[in-house]
Amino acid sequence: MIDVIGKRKYMFIVSAVLILIGVMFLLINGGFNWDIQFEGGTIIKIEMANDSYDAAAAEADIEELLGKTVTVQKEKTFNPDAQVKSIALLSIKVTKENTLNSSEINAVVDFLTDEYNIKAGTIPQIKSVEPFIGIELRNKALMAAGWAMLLIVIYVGIRFRVMSGISAALFGIVALVHDALIMLSVYAVFNIPINEVFVAAILTIIGYSMNDTIVIYDRIRENTALMHKADIETMVNTSIVQSLPRTINTLVTTLLTITTLFVFAAIFNVESIRQFAFPLIIGLTSGSYSSIFIATPIWMIWKKYRIKKKILDAKS
Amino acid sequence: MANKSRRNPRMDYSSVSKKEPKLKPGAKLWIRFSVAILIVTFFIVMILTGAPGLGVSKVSEIKTGIDIRGGVSATLYPDVENIAEVTDDQLRTIRTILEQRIEAKGTFDYNMSPDYENKRLLLEIPYSSGDNTNPQKVIDDLGTMALLTFREVDETEDGYVINEVTGRFEYLPTDRIVIEGSDIETAQAVLVENKPTISLKFTDVGTEKFSEATRRLVNHPIAIYLDEQFISGPNVSTWIKTGEAVITGSFTTDEAIDIANKLQYGALPFAMIAKEINSITPTLGESALSVTLDAAMLAMILVVAFMLLRYRLPGAVASVGLIGLVASIIFWISAFNASITLPGIAGIILTIGMGVDANVIIYERIKEELRRGIELQEAIDIGFKRAFSTILDANVTTLITGGALYIVGSGPIKGFALTLIIGIIMSFFTAIVIVKWLLRALASTKGLSNRWLYGVKKEVLK
Numbered sequence: 001m002i003d004v005i006g007k008r009k010y011m012f013i014v015s016a017v018l019i020l021i022g023v024m025f026l027l028i029n030g031g032f033n034w035d036i037q038f039e040g041g042t043i044i045k046i047e048m049a050n051d052s053y054d055a056a057a058a059e060a061d062i063e064e065l066l067g068k069t070v071t072v073q074k075e076k077t078f079n080p081d082a083q084v085k086s087i088a089l090l091s092i093k094v095t096k097e098n099t100l101n102s103s104e105i106n107a108v109v110d111f112l113t114d115e116y117n118i119k120a121g122t123i124p125q126i127k128s129v130e131p132f133i134g135i136e137l138r139n140k141a142l143m144a145a146g147w148a149m150l151l152i153v154i155y156v157g158i159r160f161r162v163m164s165g166i167s168a169a170l171f172g173i174v175a176l177v178h179d180a181l182i183m184l185s186v187y188a189v190f191n192i193p194i195n196e197v198f199v200a201a202i203l204t205i206i207g208y209s210m211n212d213t214i215v216i217y218d219r220i221r222e223n224t225a226l227m228h229k230a231d232i233e234t235m236v237n238t239s240i241v242q243s244l245p246r247t248i249n250t251l252v253t254t255l256l257t258i259t260t261l262f263v264f265a266a267i268f269n270v271e272s273i274r275q276f277a278f279p280l281i282i283g284l285t286s287g288s289y290s291s292i293f294i295a296t297p298i299w300m301i302w303k304k305y306r307i308k309k310k311i312l313d314a315k316s
Numbered sequence: 317m318a319n320k321s322r323r324n325p326r327m328d329y330s331s332v333s334k335k336e337p338k339l340k341p342g343a344k345l346w347i348r349f350s351v352a353i354l355i356v357t358f359f360i361v362m363i364l365t366g367a368p369g370l371g372v373s374k375v376s377e378i379k380t381g382i383d384i385r386g387g388v389s390a391t392l393y394p395d396v397e398n399i400a401e402v403t404d405d406q407l408r409t410i411r412t413i414l415e416q417r418i419e420a421k422g423t424f425d426y427n428m429s430p431d432y433e434n435k436r437l438l439l440e441i442p443y444s445s446g447d448n449t450n451p452q453k454v455i456d457d458l459g460t461m462a463l464l465t466f467r468e469v470d471e472t473e474d475g476y477v478i479n480e481v482t483g484r485f486e487y488l489p490t491d492r493i494v495i496e497g498s499d500i501e502t503a504q505a506v507l508v509e510n511k512p513t514i515s516l517k518f519t520d521v522g523t524e525k526f527s528e529a530t531r532r533l534v535n536h537p538i539a540i541y542l543d544e545q546f547i548s549g550p551n552v553s554t555w556i557k558t559g560e561a562v563i564t565g566s567f568t569t570d571e572a573i574d575i576a577n578k579l580q581y582g583a584l585p586f587a588m589i590a591k592e593i594n595s596i597t598p599t600l601g602e603s604a605l606s607v608t609l610d611a612a613m614l615a616m617i618l619v620v621a622f623m624l625l626r627y628r629l630p631g632a633v634a635s636v637g638l639i640g641l642v643a644s645i646i647f648w649i650s651a652f653n654a655s656i657t658l659p660g661i662a663g664i665i666l667t668i669g670m671g672v673d674a675n676v677i678i679y680e681r682i683k684e685e686l687r688r689g690i691e692l693q694e695a696i697d698i699g700f701k702r703a704f705s706t707i708l709d710a711n712v713t714t715l716i717t718g719g720a721l722y723i724v725g726s727g728p729i730k731g732f733a734l735t736l737i738i739g740i741i742m743s744f745f746t747a748i749v750i751v752k753w754l755l756r757a758l759a760s761t762k763g764l765s766n767r768w769l770y771g772v773k774k775e776v777l778k
Contacts (some may be wrong), residue, residue: 038542047597079603087599102590105452121448123597125388130591133391140724148720152713159709196729200659200721205734208670209716214713215677218706246680253676254669257615261665264611270604272383272728276662 002244004292005237005300011293015178021186029188035195035306040096040131044105045075045114046124051088058090058116065111068098079266089114096131128279141199148203149176152210168263172213175287175295179209182286183279197276203282212247212291219243220296232307236300240292251288258284343761349757352750357641362647372650379425381657383728386443386598389450392459392588393436402435406585410769411437413581414588417458420577436586443598451595459588461543462578466495466529466561469539469549479546482566486546487539494529494538495522502509503579505572506562512572514563514579523559531555542575542588559663601658608661615665617640623672627679629769633754634675641671644742645735657731667739673710674747678703679771686772692765693756700752707747711740 026032036043051074059072075089092108094100100108109124129137157169183202187194219239227235262277264270366374373379382389394410395401407430418426418441427440441454469475469487478486499522504515518526529538530552539549540563548564586740620638623631645664649656682699690698715737722733758764 045597046600077600077603079599079606087603089462095527100601102452102456104592106450106456109450109452117767122442122599123448124450124452124595125597125600126388126452126593126595128590128593131591143721144724148717151716151720155712155716156709182527196726197659200725200729200732203664203717203721204714210713211673211710214709215706218709242684246676249680250670250673253619253672254666256618257665257669260618261608261611261662262606262613264614268603268607270607270658272658273604273608273662276659280666 001237003237003240004240005233005297008293008297011289011297015182015290015294019178019181019185021294022181022188025185025188025191029191032184032188033191033193034134034138035193035198036096036129036134037195038134038141040099040134041131042092042094042098042105042128042171043126044092044102044108044128045089045125046109046116047119048088048090049117049119051076051086053090053116055090058092058112059114062092062108062111065107066100066104066105070094070098073225076269077271082156090118096134099130100128113267129222137196141196143197149173149206152176152206156210156214167302168217171295171299171302172210174298176206176209176214178290178294179205179283179286182246182290183283186279186282192275192278195275197272198279201276201279201283205287208284208289209287212250212288213295215246216240216243216291216296217299232300232303235250236296240296244292247288251284254284255281326621331677335542339404342757345753345757345760348710348753352753355458355750356636356643359640359643359647363643366650369657369730370651372647375380375646375650378646378650379636379653379655380601380605381655381660381728381731382440382442382601383553383596383600383658384656386601387405387441388443388455388595389438389440389726390590390594391436391592392455393591395459395587395589397620399435402586404432407435407437410434410584410588414458416581420581421574428673443596445598452590452593455590455593457574459584459590460578461584461587462497462575463496463543463583464497464579465489465493465541466526466538467541468492468494468529468533469537469612471536473721477577477600484566485549487537487549489541489544495526497583499525500579505576507569508562511564512567512569514572514576516561516563518559518561520559523557526559526561527555527557527624568755577652604658605661606760608658608665612661612665612668619668619672623675625772627675629687629758629764630675630679630751630755630771633751633758634672634679637675637751638668638672638752640750641739641742641746642668644746645738648738648742649735652734654734657728659728660731660735663732663735667735667743670714671739671743671746672748674703674707674743675751678747678751683771686767686770693766693772696756700748704748707744711744714740 041107045126047217048250055072055074058155059070062070062072071093073091073093075091077087079086079087090112105128109126112118112124153169153173156172157166159169180202183205186192189199192198210225216239219242220236223235223239223242230238258277259278265273265277330411348594362370362372363375366372367378384770392414394406396402396719411428411430414437416426418428423441425442427438429438430436431438439455439458467490469490469492474488475490476485478484479486495518498514499518501515501519501522506513506515533552534555535551537549537551540547546565550564616638620635623634623638625631627634642664645667646656649660678699681702682695685695685698686692718733718737718740722730722737725733
């Protein structure tokens with residue numbers, strides 16, 4: 001039988017290193033990269049007739065027009081169904097300090113329509129959020145995530161009181177926090193903007209990870225009665241190994257679907273979907289990993305400590 | 317049930333006393349099998365043909381969110397110095413007027429929700445084909461006050477300017493207002509000598525005011541303004557008592573219709589300006605949709621292939637359940653009159669992967685029982701029974717997260733939360749009812765009770 005529990009120390013180190021790398025990047029980048037949805041700012045994208053336009057010149061022109069700093073980039077997206085598959089976009093980004101108001105947005109769009117070769121009959125894509133709204137949305141989303149976590153803790157706590165005690169619920173939560181930290185680390189390392197989509201992804205992962213942990217804990221509870229003669233380390237290891245096929249198979253089917261989505265979104269450059277699928281892939285993997293290598297071993301360590309204490313108490 | 321009754325004669329007796337038709341052993345299994353097949357077929361047929369009576373549309377005609385069909389969402393704030401002074405009544409009035417303005421343009425499937433606490437309106441307008449206006453302008457134009465005024469003007473040199481752009485002579489607005497928007501009974505756009513013109517009819521009060529002013533101001537100008545913008549400044553030639561007037565200006569037919577509509581529905585107490593706007597171009601949304609649908613199709617094929625390889629016969633049954641699951645999610649979205657959004661489709665794809673989890677838990681358990689030498693039917697029963705509480709707990713946690721997302725999320729994320737919630741409930745139902753009924757009937761068939769079909773080697777080591 002595979003000895004999962006015996007290798008716990010290495011696994012703790014792997015997790016700690018991953019999270020530390022995240023913290024390092026966070027310090028280098030000076031905090032998280034908040035999406036304009038959660039911070040404020042303006043993004044305008046206009047479909048061009050072709051991609052032979054000068055982004056640097058456009059940037060200089062728009063800065064002169066507005067008297068504000070902007071960033072102009074060439075972007076491309078693809079439509080597999082259309083005759084002309086590639087769509088050339090001109091993307092203008094303005095940071096929160098310089099958020100454009102409606103007349104400035106109109107000025108930019110009118111200017112580009114007059115002076116640049118934009119695609120006939122196209123509609124600009126505009127996203128603009130004033131900072132006070134961005135911060136309000138951010139707080140609202142964080143609040144929702146907090147509430148969801150709290151409700152899960154309460155539910156699992158109530159359920160596990162009967163099954164394996166409140167301690168099991170607490171260690172399940174440790175695994176959730178671990179997954180959230182790993183996801184945040186990935187966002188910090190790749191400097192991905194944090195927005196509503198991220199909150200949706202992290203909450204999905206919290207649900208999934210708890211789900212994984214519950215399955216293993218359930219097995220331990222069952223085996224506690226069946227294997228009362230075995231020592232706790234063997235019993236926990238057996239439980240993990242017995243639930244392994246399920247953990248792996250579910251991870252495989254879920255990863256199959258989400259990875260397919262991610263690959264399609266990456267090939268055809270569908271930004272919103274790519275931004276959603278990527279953290280899910282990381283989170284799903286982390287969720288399964290943490291159930292096996294974090295939640296269960298630390299629960300076992302705690303249990304062993306309790307048994308030792310009991311014996312010592314009995315002796316004294 | 318059939319199994320239990322064989323072991324327990326008293327149960328058999330009680331079921332006879334309830335006057336249930338006496339069934340051959342196994343008949344009940346096949347009735348349930350048929351019901352399960354019927355349920356799956358029902359959902360598939362529903363989304364393929366639609367059922368207008370139930371408010372369910374065909375899969376190809378389901379409402380899509382603005383992230384797919386294109387459109388604009390915006391948060392509109394009153395353009396006033398002190399936002400705290402805005403009353404709920406004012407916000408309600410604004411909402412009604414804005415709704416009329418949007419509907420006048422032939423758009424009906426918009427969403428507008430007032431937020432009284434924060435004194436703002438949340439608005440979502442889908443793209444309508446052929447309309448290629450800059451979405452920022454659409455929103456700006458919608459939020460204008462549209463307060464029409466007829467004013468006396470100063471005829472001195474200080475009273476007018478020459479507009480730098482148009483080169484036109486324009487009177488400056490004064491505060492000597494003759495007629496206001498509220499004095500207008502009807503406003504209509506008409507063509508007079510091929511020129512777009514707005515024809516006005518005043519209310520009784522307005523008629524009196526206008527009559528008094530035109531008598532006083534014969535041979536003097538009365539200037540017309542929309543908000544603070546000068547429209548025209550005609551000279552009064554005679555005393556007008558009929559309560560009718562026309563406005564000519566330099567506007568196109570479409571603009572004339574638009575202004576007439578706004579006058580008809582009345583002015584806003586103050587202008588509404590967008591402080592948050594998000595527009596999606598229909599072409600980009602459509603291309604994202606086709607990419608996402610292709611991904612969903614492939615994901616489904618991959619999961620079905622995996623389940624078949626890994627679990628053989630039960631895997632095939634789970635795949636039937638999976639198809640029913642996806643069809644049922646689409647059915648409920650349509651029945652709830654919700655929109656399909658990109659994150660929503662992502663949610664369906666995620667459900668395809670996570671939805672088979674319940675099956676995996678059950679099937680792994682069945683395999684284990686079979687390896688221990690338990691008989692097939694009993695192994696299946698144990699598998700379903702044992703896995704039940706695990707599956708329930710796991711689903712409740714995901715329901716909690718789905719609920720939280722639904723409450724705070726914006727349109728597209730709400731779509732994701734909704735598919736997640738429906739997906740969880742339906743996958744629970746599929747695994748615990750549909751798949752169970754299908755599998756138990758099939759396992760009772762002689763040809764299909766071979767252990768290999770359940771992923772276990774023929775010879776059992778005991």
